[in-house]
Amino acid sequence: MNSLKLINIGQLVTYDSVKNEMVVFENTEIAIEGNHIKEVGQNLGDADQIFDCKNKLVTPGFVDPHTHPVFLDGRENEFAMRLQGATYEEIAEAGGGIVNSINGVRNSSESHLISRVKTRMDRFLKLGTTTVECKSGYGLNTESELKSLKVIDDVNKSHFIDMIPTFMGGHAFPPEFKNNPNDYVDLICNEMIPEVAEQGIAEFNDVFCENGYFTVDQSRRILNAGKVHGLTSRIHADEFEDSAAAKLAGECYSISADHLMAVSDEGIQELAENGVIATLLPGTTFFLGKSEYAPYQKLKEAGVDVALATDFNPGSCHIQSMPFILSLSCIYLKMTVLDAIKAATFTSAKSLLLNKTIGSIEIGKKADIIVWDIERLVQIPYLVSDHPIQTIVKSGEIVFTS
Ligand SMILES: [Zn+2]
Structure with a gap:
């Protein structure tokens, strides 16, 4: 087995599962054997x-x-239309928005999509992301949803980055079901989910629960159908207004409730009581030019675990950089730098049920490591538009050097 040793580490910042907190080590080394971390400490072997x-x-x-x-x-x-005053909702109502992306996916070959997704994964990795959850949800018929998940599976097999697949047939109502939305929910529950489960190409099942999108009842049906077929629930919740989606997340034992810009106090309580992770996406609030960020302090005080993500997508947030998300989280959510790093590594891994194998630099975990070209943690959010990454180690291999 190949071995690699990182020496002369000025500062090592990671979550520590024994102490249950973020820790900072000075002047340390990391020994890696094969894909995994063998030891962290000083004067490690050859x-x-x-x-x-x-x-x-x-x-x-x-x-x-x-x-x-x-x-x-x-x-x-x-994006240009929005600069002239149109809102995201108005663009969607005018037949734009997600419909454009649906047509793109439906009319594309698998190989064409693979090449696009591969390029995006190259960029994620260069920006320091070593594991990325990837949703389908621009196909919105059985064939194109399966095609999207197949694309994720194919790219994952040939790329250094680890891609975790989520089925999201419940992303929006496709135009052909505009007048009979419940028939589309039937299609998701009775045809898409069983087929996705049969092929074993998704781990999670996500739905956009929001006034004007999927109702609480429709979302509940979709999440329950997924559970019956072994898919863990995630949910897009209370992004534009309080739609009682956070409450549903608690009721359905969703692993994560995402967005939450408009979550109610009752919804926050529900998340806390049921151990649902709040995944906050400040990039979307920023990209849409909105001023109301998710209530991080309230969530924290209620004892809800908080994760951070980019929400990278072609409409509401074309951001792939987790370092930039850290800047937004510190500036707008008022997170401390250590809390933001924890949310973007350990807690985000937990929201993918992967905190036993990734998300921190600890013995036995996969060696997914960033060597920065800076000395201090606070410089990551402080440098905002710089991405001072020197080297990326993925599964024990050096895969990128700037
Ligand atoms: Zn999303």
């Missing part, structure tokens, strides 16, 4: 390959637990 970190900062790779990367083209035209 290795096949030695990498000198030159007294710089080292952190775990980012885990991005909410993205929509399977689409054909960007939607910069709509």
Whole structure:
């Protein structure tokens, strides 16, 4: 088995599962054997390959637990429309928005989509993301949803990055079901979910529960159908207004409730009582030019675990950078830098049920590591538009050097 040793680490910042908190080690080393971390400490034994970190900062790779990367083209035209005053909702009502992406996916070959998604994964990895959750949800018929999940599976097999697949047939109502939305919910529950489960190409099942999208009753049906077929629930909840979606997340034991810009106090209580992780997406609030960010302090005070993600998608948030999400989280959510790093590594891994294997630099975990070109943690959010990443180790291999 190949071994690699990182020496002269100035500062190592990671979650510590024994102490249950973030820890900072000075002047340390990491020994890696094969894909995994063998030891963390000083004066570790010899290795096949030695990498000198030159007294710089080292952190775990980012885990991005909410993205929509399977689409054909960007939607910069709509971005331009918004600059002239149209809202996201108005663009959607005018037949734009997600419909463009649906047509793109439905009319694309698998190989065309694979090449687009692969390019996006290259960029995620260069930005320090070593594991990324990827949703379907721009196909919205059985064939194109399965095609989207197949694309995720194919790229995952050939790419260094780890992609975690989520089925999201419940992303929006496709135009052909505009007048009979319950028939589309039937299609998701009776045809799509069983077929997705049969093929074993998704781990999670997500739905956009919001006034004007899927109602609480429709969302409940979709999440329960997924559970019957072994898919763990996630939910897009209370993004534009309080739609009681956070309450549903608690009721359905969803692993994560995402967005939550408009969550009620009652909804927050429900998340806390049922151990639902709040995945906050400040990039979307920023990209849509809105001023109301998710109530991080309230969530924290209620004892809700908070994760961070990009929400990368062609419409409401074309951001792939977790370092930039850290800047937004510190500035707008008022998170401390340590809390933000924890939310973007350990807690985000937990929201993907992967906190036993990734999300921190600890013995036995996968060696997914960022060597930064800076000395101090606070410089990550402080540098905002810089991405001072020196080297990325993925599954024990050096896969990127700037
Ligand atoms: Zn989303």
